[in-house]
Amino acid sequence: MTLEESIDWAGASRALAEWYRENGRHLPWRLTADPYAVWVSETMLQQTQVSRVVPLYLAWLSAFPNCRSLAEADESAVLSLWRGLGYYSRARNMLASARLIVSAGYDGPPNDQAFLAGLPGFGPYTAAAVRALAYDEPTAALDGNLRRVSSRLTDLDKDPALSEGNKVCQRAVESLMKFQSPRLLTNALMDLGSGPCAPRPRCLLCPLEPYCLARKRGTTALRPVRRAARPIRRRFGAALLFSTQTKLAVRQRPKGGLWSEFWEIPWEVGSDGEDSGVTARRLAASLGEESFPEPLTPSVTMRFTSWQVETKLFRAASQPTGTELLPVDDALSLPMPLGILRLLREALQSGLIR
DNA sequence: CATCCGTGGTT
């Protein structure tokens, strides 16, 4: 029996639509089908939780209400509105794509798969999400939620992120879309994936429970299949504080890599197992310091996807090579890694600056 | 295909 025959897609689709009308979340980006607003929300939501996006989405739409206003913005203004969301290339790509969209004579991302696929920041997911949510096209926007829901619904025994499993998920969602609005179903599947079909499932609340093959076979906990996570690497790091009465020594990070072209106080991650004091001394020496940096109290843990760094703050006796002195307030308003910013705020509160 | 790219919430 093929996948298409093994599930009552019409029934499942109807149950999902009815459930969504009663239980769907009321989110600000669902008040409009404006392709630009859909694009903004979908980009912000990449690997980022809804609760974190809501206020920043509203602030962004207020500052850049349409594609043209974004296209005319400065990168610094864009990055400032992105502060706290991480993955800053998303913001830079949005600015670049807005300019391409306006140059092509559109006032927002068009319903044109080939054009969208050529825009920076538009991968398979975002392009499909704009088409399904803004234009109601029967296109499967496969994110983590839809992959998880599809994996369980079809009892998929392969990783849904890899090519073969991805195709099965795509067919499942397209099967549902034969019977209900793609826009409604996409939103409904998202809400299912963050509620009843969250990583820890609550099948008794799920409208697809009567249709779910994993539920039928008792394999829900095994779905979706995923490969083992890599261990988290742990390191120590050191940051150098040098300040005068009202100014702070900062430098700009190189282009490319982590926090491309962001500003920081001199900061370095130690090698495996290295104490932060050793790192601080090496960093200071490499920047022309003759005396040992003085250890201070503030420290932060910066966590990334597959590694984390506990960074401690040290005071340098003279201005490190390669830094410039900026008024403290100006320095703190530059695009800066949030971990460094937290370190500096702690230093301000403890009176270490000024 | 694996890895990098941020940050904070949840369990």
Place this chain on the structure above:
DNA sequence: TAACCAAGGAT
């Protein structure tokens, strides 16, 4: 609390 999770994209 350490591990995992969250509406991915670029390389």
